[in-house]
Amino acid sequence: MAEVRKCQVLIVGAGPGGYVAGIRSGQLGLDTIVVEGDRAGGTCLIRGCIPSKAMIHAAERFESVSMHSSENGHMGITIDSSPQLNMASLVSWKDSIVDRLNKGVESLLKGSGVELIKGWANFTGPKRCIVSSNDGDVEIEAENVIIATGSSHIDLPFMPCDEEFILSSTGALDLDSLPSKVAIVGGGYIGLELGCALSKLGSEVTVIEGMESILGIFDKELRRPLELWMKKHGVTVHTGALARGAEIKGKGASKKVELAYEKEGEVRTLKVDKILVTVGRRPNTKDWGLETMGVRMDQSGRFIRTDRQCRTNVPGVYAIGDVAGEPMLAHKASAQGEMVAEIISGMAREFDKVAIPAIVFTEPEIVSVGLSPDEARERGEEIIVGKFPLAANGRALTLEAEKTGGFVRVVARESDNVILGIQAVGSHVAELHGEFVLALEMGALLEDISGTVHAHPTMAEAFHESVLKTLGHAIHSV
Amino acid sequence: MANYEFKLPDIGEGVVEGEVVTWHVSVGDSVSEDDPVVDVMTDKATVTIPSPTDGTVVSLNGEVGDMIAVGSVLIEFDTGVAGTTPVNVSENVPMELEVEPEEVAPPEIEEKKAEIEKPSTKPRTPAPEIVPVITKGTGGSILASPAVRKRAREAGINLGSLSGSGPAGRIRHADIDAFVAGGGAVMGAPPSAYSTKRSGVNEVKIVGLRRKISEQMVKSAFSIPHFSYFEEVDVTELEALRQALNSSRSQDQPKLTYLPFIMMALAKIMPEHPECNGHFYDEDGVVHRHEAVHIGIATQTDRGLYVPVVKNVEAMDVWQAASDLIRVSGDARAGTSSLDDLTGSTFTITSLGRDGGLGATPIINHPEMAILGVHKAREKPVVRNGQIVVRRMMNLSSSFDHRVIDGADGAKLIQHLKRMLEHPAMIFM
Numbered sequence: 061m062a063e064v065r066k067c068q069v070l071i072v073g074a075g076p077g078g079y080v081a082g083i084r085s086g087q088l089g090l091d092t093i094v095v096e097g098d099r100a101g102g103t104c105l106i107r108g109c110i111p112s113k114a115m116i117h118a119a120e121r122f123e124s125v126s127m128h129s130s131e132n133g134h135m136g137i138t139i140d141s142s143p144q145l146n147m148a149s150l151v152s153w154k155d156s157i158v159d160r161l162n163k164g165v166e167s168l169l170k171g172s173g174v175e176l177i178k179g180w181a182n183f184t185g186p187k188r189c190i191v192s193s194n195d196g197d198v199e200i201e202a203e204n205v206i207i208a209t210g211s212s213h214i215d216l217p218f219m220p221c222d223e224e225f226i227l228s229s230t231g232a233l234d235l236d237s238l239p240s241k242v243a244i245v246g247g248g249y250i251g252l253e254l255g256c257a258l259s260k261l262g263s264e265v266t267v268i269e270g271m272e273s274i275l276g277i278f279d280k281e282l283r284r285p286l287e288l289w290m291k292k293h294g295v296t297v298h299t300g301a302l303a304r305g306a307e308i309k310g311k312g313a314s315k316k317v318e319l320a321y322e323k324e325g326e327v328r329t330l331k332v333d334k335i336l337v338t339v340g341r342r343p344n345t346k347d348w349g350l351e352t353m354g355v356r357m358d359q360s361g362r363f364i365r366t367d368r369q370c371r372t373n374v375p376g377v378y379a380i381g382d383v384a385g386e387p388m389l390a391h392k393a394s395a396q397g398e399m400v401a402e403i404i405s406g407m408a409r410e411f412d413k414v415a416i417p418a419i420v421f422t423e424p425e426i427v428s429v430g431l432s433p434d435e436a437r438e439r440g441e442e443i444i445v446g447k448f449p450l451a452a453n454g455r456a457l458t459l460e461a462e463k464t465g466g467f468v469r470v471v472a473r474e475s476d477n478v479i480l481g482i483q484a485v486g487s488h489v490a491e492l493h494g495e496f497v498l499a500l501e502m503g504a505l506l507e508d509i510s511g512t513v514h515a516h517p518t519m520a521e522a523f524h525e526s527v528l529k530t531l532g533h534a535i536h537s538v
Numbered sequence: 539m540a541n542y543e544f545k546l547p548d549i550g551e552g553v554v555e556g557e558v559v560t561w562h563v564s565v566g567d568s569v570s571e572d573d574p575v576v577d578v579m580t581d582k583a584t585v586t587i588p589s590p591t592d593g594t595v596v597s598l599n600g601e602v603g604d605m606i607a608v609g610s611v612l613i614e615f616d617t618g619v620a621g622t623t624p625v626n627v628s629e630n631v632p633m634e635l636e637v638e639p640e641e642v643a644p645p646e647i648e649e650k651k652a653e654i655e656k657p658s659t660k661p662r663t664p665a666p667e668i669v670p671v672i673t674k675g676t677g678g679s680i681l682a683s684p685a686v687r688k689r690a691r692e693a694g695i696n697l698g699s700l701s702g703s704g705p706a707g708r709i710r711h712a713d714i715d716a717f718v719a720g721g722g723a724v725m726g727a728p729p730s731a732y733s734t735k736r737s738g739v740n741e742v743k744i745v746g747l748r749r750k751i752s753e754q755m756v757k758s759a760f761s762i763p764h765f766s767y768f769e770e771v772d773v774t775e776l777e778a779l780r781q782a783l784n785s786s787r788s789q790d791q792p793k794l795t796y797l798p799f800i801m802m803a804l805a806k807i808m809p810e811h812p813e814c815n816g817h818f819y820d821e822d823g824v825v826h827r828h829e830a831v832h833i834g835i836a837t838q839t840d841r842g843l844y845v846p847v848v849k850n851v852e853a854m855d856v857w858q859a860a861s862d863l864i865r866v867s868g869d870a871r872a873g874t875s876s877l878d879d880l881t882g883s884t885f886t887i888t889s890l891g892r893d894g895g896l897g898a899t900p901i902i903n904h905p906e907m908a909i910l911g912v913h914k915a916r917e918k919p920v921v922r923n924g925q926i927v928v929r930r931m932m933n934l935s936s937s938f939d940h941r942v943i944d945g946a947d948g949a950k951l952i953q954h955l956k957r958m959l960e961h962p963a964m965i966f967m
Contacts, residue, residue, distance in 0.1 A: 408691045476706035478681060503681035503708045 067093045069404055070189070070202030072181050072348070075102020077381030077393030078208030079165050084401035086172030093200060095191050097180040100165045103210055104390040106158060107230045112253055114154040115233060116421055119260035145261060147237045154233070183349030186374045204376045204404050207355075207364060208397065209344040211382035216245070216337055219306040225317040226306055226335045229254060239263055239333035243319045245303045247274030249420040251338035252286070256423045259293050266296040266330060268303055268321050275420065278483075279432050281447075281469070285424050285485045288464040298323055306335055343383040353377060358385065368410045370400050378403075392416050415481075415500040419490045424466050427489050429496040430481030433471050442474040446530025448522050450486045452537050455517040461487035468492070468526040470506070477506040477531075482523070492520055506531050541596055542615040546578065546606050547587070555607045556585070558600045563613075568594045575613060578606070593617035682709040690714060747842040758904040761820060765940040766899045769952050773915050774930045776962045783856070791857050796932070797835075797889060798860040800912060803958040803965045804885065805831040805852040811951040815884050817905040818942050825907070825942055834883030834903055835863060837870045844870040845903055847883040856966075887912060890935070898935045907942055908951070911935035932959075 069085045071078045074096035085092040099106055122143055127134040129142040169176050177200075179193025187205050191198045213228040215221055223231035232254050242258050244251040247269030259265045267274060267290075274297060275283050290297060301323035309318050309331065319330045343363050350364075356373045358365040363386075364372055364379040372379050378400045381393030395416075399409045420426040436443045447469040450462035466486025472479050482496040499509060509527040514520050528534040546556065556578035563575050569589045576598075577586050593615035600606050680697050682690070686709055690697050693714070700717050702709035744752055773796065780794050787793070808815045808831050816828040831852045834845040846866035851859055869875040886903040889912045900911040915932040922929070934955070938948035958964050 408694070409688075410691060412687055412691075478706050502683045503704075503706070505705050505708075507705070 065093070065198055065200045066202070067091045067175075067200065068203045069093070069206065069401070070095070070187070070200055070204070071206045071208055072189075073102065073208035073210055073344075073381075074100040074165065074169075074176065075208060075210045075381065075393065076104045076390040077210070077397045078102070078206065079169060079397075080394040081206050081208060081380065081397030081401050082169050082174045082176075083172045084398045085404065086169070086174040088401060088405040090401070090405060092174045093177060093202070094169060094174055095177050095179065095181045095189070095200070097178075099162050100169065100176060101158070101162045102390075103212075105161050105165065107233060109390055110161060111154050111158055111233045112229070112250075112257075113421060114157050115150070116253060116257045118150050118153070119257035120423070122262075123260040145238055147235055151234055151236070181348055183352050186353045186355075186377055189349065205353075205378065206397070206400055207350075207372075207377065207379040207383055208381050208393065209348065209383045210393075211341040211343050211388055213337075214340045214342050216303060216339060219303065219335070219337070221337055225308055225315070225333075226337060229336070229338055232258075232334075232336050235334075241332040242266070242334050242336060243268060243330055243332045244336045244338060245319070245321075246337060246339035247271075247297065247299070248338060248340065249275065249277075249422070251336060252422045253420065254336060254338070255295060256290075259290075259295050260423070264294065266332070267298065268301045268319070269297065269299045270302050272299055274299065275426070277418070278420075278426060278428060279434055282426055282428065282432075282483055282485055285464040285466050286422050286426065289423050292464065300324070303337075341382065341388055343388075345383060355379070368412070369403055370396050370411065387416055387418060389416060389418065413501070414503075415497055417493045417497050419493060421490065424461070424464060424486045425488065425490045427484045427493045427496065428481070429483070429493060430479070430500045431471055432481055432483060433469075436471050436473075436480050441480060443480065444472050444474050444477075444530050446470045446472075446526050446528070446534070448526035448529050448534060448537055450489075450519070450522055453519060453522045453525070455519050456486065456522065458517070459488060459519070461489070461519060463487065468522040470523075470526045470530045472506050472530055479504050479506060479509070479527075482526075484522075486519075488519060492523060495520065495523060542591055542593060542617045543611045544575075544590055544613045544615060546608050546610055546612045555605045558602050558604050558606060560602065561598055562586075563589075563595050563598070565595050565597060568592075569615070587612075589615075591615055591617055680709065681707055686711055686714065693718070751843055754904065755901060758901045762902050762904065763940040764899065764902065764937045765943070765945050765948055766935065766937045767945070767948055767952055768897050768936075769934050769956055771932045771934060771956045771959050772920070772929050773932045773959055776959055777915065777930050779962045787857075792860045792864055794856065794860050796912065796915065797863060797887065798856045799962060799965060800887065800910070800955070800959065801833050801848065801851050801859050801863070802854070802856050803955055804833065804887075804910070805854075806965060807951070807954045807958060808852070808885075810954065811947065813943050813947055814908040814938065814951050816907065817884070818907050818939055819905055820941070828884040830884065832882050832884045834886035834906070835867055836886060836888035836903075837867045839871045839873070841873065844875070844880065845883060845886060846870040846875055846879050847881065849882065886910070890914075896933055900935055900937050902937055902939055907939040908948065909937050910952075910955075911937075 068090045069092040071082050071085070071092065071094045074082070074094050078094055078096070079100060079102070082092055082094040104110065122145060125139065125143045128137045128139045131138070133139065166176060177191050177193060177198060179191040179198070181189045181191050183189040187202045189200055191200060213221070213230065219226055221228045221231065229250050238261055239258070241264045242255070244255045244265060244267045247267045251267065252274060255265045255267055273280070273283060275286065287297070298321065301321050304320040304322050304327055306320070307318045308315060310316050316331050316333060317335055319332060319335050320327055321330070322328075345357070345364065354374050355377060356365045357363065364384050366372055366379050366384045370378045370380050370384060380396035380400055382388040384396070395413065396411060399411055402409050415430045417427065417429045431439070433443060433445050447467050450456035450466035450468070453462070456462045456466070466484070466489065468484040468489070469482070470479060471481040479499050482499065484492055484496075502508070506527050509524060510531060512524070514524040525534050525536055529537055559577040559579045561576050562573070563569055569575060570592050571590065572588045574586045575589045596614040596616050598613055599611055606612060681702060681704070682697055687697065689711070695714065695717060697709055700709055700713050701707065703713055704710045776796065776799060780796065780799065784794055812827045815831060817826045819826070830850050832847050832849045833851050834847050837844045837846055846869065848859060848862045848866055854862065866875065866879050869879060883903065884906060886906060886909045888900050888909060890898055892914065894914045896913065898911045900909040902909045911934065913933040913935065915930050917928050918931045919926045920929045920931065934952060936948065936952050
């Protein structure tokens with residue numbers, strides 16, 4: 061092995077946490093190395109957020125075109141033949157987007173003077189690791205380490221993913237043909253996003269969820285439009301149902317997989333082409349020498365324990381993103397990465413965000429920022445809540461975004477009208493979230509929003525109206 | 539609603555138990571994550587343990603002085619918020635506690651030092667986790683934009699110590715400007731045009747030392763007809779003497795303020811004004827005129843007003859008076875005064891110094907008969923021999939029990955004191 065490489069900042073993992081930390085660190089003039097065992101971009105860019113959004117957009121396009129191919133085409137637009145789906149081409153279109161973004165990240169790192177080493181890092185001490193790369197082993201010793209190793213799909217031990225019949229989300233984004241029947245084990249946001257897309261493309265989708273409802277992180281009111289949409293589109297949902305095992309049946313091209321699940325005390329079976337397992341994600345804390353670093357874990361033992369500056373118990377070792385705790389969201393990781401680079405360069409920073417937005421790209425989309433009415437009440441807040449239906453918003457109607465009963469909902473403290481939380485459901489509502497988070501971070505009162513002119517005709521007006529409704533004087537609603 | 543049991547965490551290598559030194563919370567208190575809850579002393583250091591959660595304290599396991607094993611339940615929290623009525627137990631704390639010496643925790647620095655020496659085995663306990671960031675802050679009391687928060691952090695300003703002038707108490711850039719301009723003393727900027735009205739009422743229970751002070755003040759103010767008298771004293775020469783003594787003092791001598799000189803002067807002249815030094819037991823109709831001069835020093839502490847006593851000032855030199863003054867007032871502030879140090883004064887001085895002020899009407903410390911208020915000395919233009927000159931002037935405010943001290947006698951004491959202070963050599967002759 062050659063000499064030991066030294067640097068000021070060593071970042072493990074080039075996902076949305078690690079690469080942002082790397083770029084910011086480079087901008088600040090710190091000698092920085094990023095180590096990545098796969099391609100730069102992480103789960104988010106390579107096999108998560110971005111590819112799934114590409115699939116979701118394609119599925120939406122496919123569905124809307126299909127609506128014009130019947131005799132009396134939707135909106136008076138008729139197409140003579142029905143659209144044909146070539147799954148392999150769809151996947152390669154998706155891959156082209158991923159490739160572009162991956163190269164973009166690599167050139168951004170390079171542009172800010174950061175070295176990207178491709179290979180698997182193995183730590184031998186708190187700030188020392190050996191990277192096994194194609195060019196041989198490199199030993200690195202750093203003054204500061206940022207752990208940004210992310211998280212992985214959780215397998216069910218009795219039916220591990222083979223990515224042929226039993227798929228993880230990664231496999232579901234790399235299909236060579238559209239499965240006609242799909243069972244999704246786990247009705248969380250990943251399973252439901254992919255489930256909605258597959259359903260739009262024409263698959264028959266069944267969701268198996270162990271809890272009493274799908275998307276348990278959201279309240280009933282927020283879930284309702286999605287549940288309605290799934291019902292209308294023939295997506296079957298079994299709640300309170302636990303997967304028990306899977307068996308491959310048949311021969312050759314007619315091979316199928318049979319899922320056994322238990323509901324109401326009896327075991328039932330379901331024969332499908334593919335099973336998609338989306339029961340959660342676990343932080344990547346194994347197989348790279350974390351145990352040699354002396355880093356403490358949190359009380360649950362799952363995540364690395366960090367403080368409000370993402371410091372671990374070992375001085376100079378930081379952890380950000382999925383490996384450092386909930387919520388496991390790319391934008392939280394990026395914000396922490398940026399912050400830690402600044403802390404290392406000597407700036408006074410703390411992770412003091414009022415809210416981390418959460419968005420689910422199902423049909424319809426669901427956005428939640430800050431406190432829901434229930435959470436606010438649990439905290440002992442006296443609140444006022446206003447809900448404005450998208451069906452009363454002109455732009456939403458022209459975009460058909462109101463479909464299954466979407467709305468924007470505002471939660472404010474009764475005594476001083478400080479906005480505590482904002483939620484929305486409906487097609488395209490994801491893009492409204494920027495104003496929601498800004499309102500919370502700025503400490504906005506209902507009056508700050510009601511006093512801001514929102515352009516007509518836009519869906520953003522629905523936020524303005526929901527605030528007016530909370531104040532008791534919405535214009536376009538009674 | 540499940541209670542959260544917080545166990546004494548592993549606070550360092552090889553430590554198996556710790557002694558509870560100070561509880562920072564009581565049953566019924568609501569705490570936020572990271573608020574200090576208890577000081578635990580081990581053989582290595584005293585560690586302040588922060589709350590691991592938001593919630594209400596349901597029970598505290600262990601009295602001050604008890605040894606608690608690592609891993610045993612220290613505090614139970616109710617982490618649900620709705621419906622819990624805070625129970626105020628501080629009323630039941632016996633009054634005697636006030637004068638009992640308390641253990642003083644070694645400064646936190648010691649603990650931090652230990653942390654640096656053994657980084658991997660002595661983490662801060664328990665480290666706050668970032669988990670529910672989604673909701674952080676929205677329910678909290680500090681309302682400020684990200685730019686304001688960043689600016690405050692970089693300037694080392696705790697936003698919690700500012701009051702915001704924006705709507706709903708939102709902290710604006712102008713509030714930080716005002717805070718900085720006021721050297722940290724100004725609370726918030728002038729209200730902006732869109733400020734909201736304030737309507738809250740905070741109920742504060744008058745218990746413990748505060749109640750005792752309240753009762754004592756009523757007794758003093760309503761049984762004693764106060765006669766108050768004001769004078770200004772030229773302390774230019776005293777200041778020169780003070781400076782000279784301070785610049786030539788030895789290592790073990792304390793820095794002199796005006797107070798030891800005033801105490802010495804009073805002790806010297808008191809035999810000529812015996813009616814002012816001692817106690818009036820009004821119910822018995824007897825005045826005890828004391829020969830010894832025991833000077834009470836009104837001292838502001840975190841817990842309220844204390845009057846520790848410097849005994850037998852007449853037998854001290856100025857250095858001894860200064861040392862004893864520092865000792866008794868320091869102990870009072872730290873809560874370590876002995877009962878003897880807190881009783882027996884025959885005359886009280888209240889120093890109204892640091893923050894200025896022209897005059898005051900001090901309340902006599904019953905059953906004493908007189909009190910002296912000392913104000914900040916400052917340079918002022920005064921007329922001397924028909925010329926305006928700059929002199930260092932100090933105002934004195936005094937009150938006398940008019941039942942047993944005539945106005946003329948009270949005035950005589952102050953005039954005598956004035957002569958001594960204006961010609962400080964007389965104090966020592």
